[in-house]
Amino acid sequence: MLLFYHTMLNVKAISFDYQNQLVLDDISFQLEKGKHLAIMGESGSGKSTLLKVIYGLLHLAKGEVFWGKLKVLGPNFNLVPGEKYMKYVAQDFDLMPFTTVTENIAEHLSAFEQEHHEARVSELLRIIELESYAKTKVKSLSGGQQQRVALARALAQEPEVLLLDEPFSSIDQFKKNELRYKLFPYLKEKGITVISATHDPNDVLAFADETLVLKKGKKLSHDHTKHIYDRPKERYIASLFGIVNEIPVDLLKEYSKVDTTILVYPHEFEIAVASGFEVYVVNNHFQGGYYLIEGLSKTGLSVFFTNLHPLKPHTQVFLNVSLQLVNKRLNTV
Numbered sequence: 001m002l003l004f005y006h007t008m009l010n011v012k013a014i015s016f017d018y019q020n021q022l023v024l025d026d027i028s029f030q031l032e033k034g035k036h037l038a039i040m041g042e043s044g045s046g047k048s049t050l051l052k053v054i055y056g057l058l059h060l061a062k063g064e065v066f067w068g069k070l071k072v073l074g075p076n077f078n079l080v081p082g083e084k085y086m087k088y089v090a091q092d093f094d095l096m097p098f099t100t101v102t103e104n105i106a107e108h109l110s111a112f113e114q115e116h117h118e119a120r121v122s123e124l125l126r127i128i129e130l131e132s133y134a135k136t137k138v139k140s141l142s143g144g145q146q147q148r149v150a151l152a153r154a155l156a157q158e159p160e161v162l163l164l165d166e167p168f169s170s171i172d173q174f175k176k177n178e179l180r181y182k183l184f185p186y187l188k189e190k191g192i193t194v195i196s197a198t199h200d201p202n203d204v205l206a207f208a209d210e211t212l213v214l215k216k217g218k219k220l221s222h223d224h225t226k227h228i229y230d231r232p233k234e235r236y237i238a239s240l241f242g243i244v245n246e247i248p249v250d251l252l253k254e255y256s257k258v259d260t261t262i263l264v265y266p267h268e269f270e271i272a273v274a275s276g277f278e279v280y281v282v283n284n285h286f287q288g289g290y291y292l293i294e295g296l297s298k299t300g301l302s303v304f305f306t307n308l309h310p311l312k313p314h315t316q317v318f319l320n321v322s323l324q325l326v327n328k329r330l331n332t333v
Contacts, residue, residue, distance in 0.1 A: 007032075007033040007067070007068040007160075008030055008031060008032045008033055008067075008068065009030065009031040009054070009065070009066070009067055009161065009193060009195075010030050010064075010065070010066040010067075011027060011028055011029050011030070011054065011063070011065050012028055012063055012064045012065070012066070013026055013027070013028050013062065013063045014026075014027050014028070014053055014060055014062065014063030014064070014065065015027070015060075015061070015062040015063055016049060016053055016058060016060060016061075017061075018049075022217055023046050023049045023217050024046045024049055024050060024053065024217045025216075025217045025218045026063075026218075026219075027046075027050065027063070027214075027217075027218075027219050028063075028219070029212055029219070029222050031193060031195070031210065032193075033160070033191065033193050034188070034191040034192070034193055035193060035194075035209045035210060036184065036187070036188065036193075036194040036195075036196070036207060036208045036209050036210070037194070037195045037196070037208060037209070037210045037211070037212060038195075038196050038197075038198060038203065038204040038207075038208035038210070038211045038212070038225065039051070039195065039196065039197040039198070039211075039212050039213075039214060040198065040199065040201075040204065040211055040212070040213050040214070040240045041199075041213060041214035041215055041240070042199075042215070042236075042240075043199070044216075045214040045215055045216060045217065046214050046216075046217040047165075047197035047198075047214060048090075048091070048165050048197055050197070050214070051088065051163045051164075051165050051195065051197050052088075053065065054072065054086075054161075054163060054195065055072070055081075055082050055083065055086055055088040055163055056072045056073060056074045056075065056078060056081055056082050056083050056086075057074075057075065057081045057082060057088070058074065058075070059074045059075055059076045060074060067083070067085065067086070067160070067161060070083070070085070083161075085159060085160040085161060086159055086160065086161040086162070086163060087154035087155070087157075087159040087161075087162050087163070088154070088163040088165075089150050089151055089154045089162070089163065089164050089165060089167060090165050091165050091166055091169065093146050093147060093149070093150040094150070095138045095146055095149055095150060095153070096138060097137070097138045097139035098137060098138075098139060099137065099138065100134065100135050100136060100137055100138070101125070101130055101133050101134055101135070101136055101138060101141070101149055102121055102125075102134045102135065104138055104149055104152075104153055105121050105124055105125070105149070105152050105153055105156055106121055106156075107153075108153050108154075108156035109121075109156050109157065120156065121134075124152040124155055124156065125152065127152065127155070127182050127183060127186055128148035128149065128151055128152045128179070128183075129148070129175070129178065129179070129182075130145060130148055130149065130152075133145065142170075143170040144170045144171035144172050144175065146170070147167070147168070147169070147170045147171055148171065148179070151164075151167065151183065155187075158190055158192065159192060160192065160193060161192070161193045161195070162187065162192050162193070162194050162195070163195050163196075164194065164195070164196040164197065164198075165196075165197050166197060166198055166199070166200075167183075167196055167198070167203070168180070168198075168200070168203065176202070177202070180202070180203065180206075180207065184207040196208070199240070201240065201241045201242060204225060204241075205225065205229065205241070208225045209224065209225065210222065210223065210224055210225060211223070211224075211225045211228045213228065213236075213237050213240065215236060220233065220234070220236070220237060221233055221237055229241055230328070231328065231329070231332040232244075232263055232332070233332060235263060238263045238265070241265075242265070243265070243266055243292070243304050244263050244264070244265055244266075245263070245264045245265075245266070245303050245304060245305075246261045246262075246263055246264075247261060247262060247263075247264055247277070247301070247303070248260075248261050249261065249262055249326065249330070251297070251301075252276075252277055252319075252320070252321055252326060253323075253326060258330065260330070262326060262329040262330060263329060264321055264325070264329075266292060266304045266305050266306045267305075267306045268321055268325060269303075269305035269306070269319045269320070269321060270319070270320045270321065270322070271305070271307060271317055271318070271319060271320075272317075272318040272319070272320050273318070274318065275318055275320075276318035276319050276320040277297070277303075277318065277319040277320065278297065278298065278316065278317075278318055278319075279295035279296060279297050279303050279316075279317055279318075279319060280295060280296050280297075280314055280315065280316055280317075281293060281294075281295055281311045281312065281313050281314060281315045281317060282294045282295060282296050282302075282313065283313065284310035284311060284313075286310075287306075289308075290306050290307065290308055291306065291307050291308070291309065291310050291311075292304055292305075292306055293305055293306065293307055293310070293311055295317065295319075303319065305319055
């Protein structure tokens with residue numbers, strides 16, 4: 001009887017230390033084939049180290065990493081570190097500076113499929129939007145353009161697993177969104193499993209199926225991205241997605257007997273005319289389609305909320321949140 005084996009990435013209780021400093025502490029998670037996992041956390045939380053461990057660049061004294069039945073062996077076992085079915089795009093790019101963009105990409109294509117190279121390179125150049133730079137030497141490109149070439153090189157042979165370390169960090173802001181909306185749907189269509197380490201919520205919210213949050217090398221949370229955003233377990237997690245307020249429940253619901261706080265994103269406040277949490281406008285910050293407004297309560301609590309129009313400084317306003325939101329955040333586990 002033929003049994004189907006369900007392929008997934010399985011990270012089992014891995015720990016890693018560097019010069020007696022624990023960088024990763026007992027990290028475990030699973031990720032199904034074709035899914036996109038974002039790893040978020042502040043600088044120094046262990047994001048890049050976790051990617052290197054998964055790829056097999058670092059030796060593990062404790063824990064194991066599997067892709068299906070294949071174990072990631074690490075540098076103590078592989079003459080050339082890294083697994084063939086994975087590609088890792090680091091922040092240093094590792095390109096050949098004195099060859100052209102086309103040559104950098106074609107180098108990673110199979111020698112047995114020469115007749116398909118031109119079409120494949122053209123496809124990848126379209127994805128990274130560098131068609132007009134095909135014959136340009138890499139050393140002449142900007143940092144952002146080089147990062148896009150590194151992405152195309154990693155995709156050349158359609159790896160089963162793609163590891164991305166801050167994949168758009170060097171790319172101009174106006175190009176980032178275009179690239180995100182081309183690259184991530186392409187990877188999903190190809191069934192490539194993606195793990196991206198990032199500090200930018202714009203890389204995460206619209207694209208990552210799941211999010212794993214690290215803090216000082218420990219796993220704080222791993223769940224569907226929307227669930228983590230909607231029900232953050234603590235302020236640190238919510239703050240990775242942007243500004244967040246921590247508000248005592250009894251200020252929002254005066255009848256409440258719950259002596260605790262809840263997390264409220266600025267857009268979740270509703271402005272009322274006469275009742276609610278009383279604040280005074282301090283400043284307005286233009287955000288394009290809306291204003292982020294800074295307020296101050298009588299007790300000195302700083303609060304950020306949004307409005308379509310600016311509000312006059314020192315104006316008294318009342319803020320409310322829905323009972324449904326209060327209950328949802330209070331029941332966050």
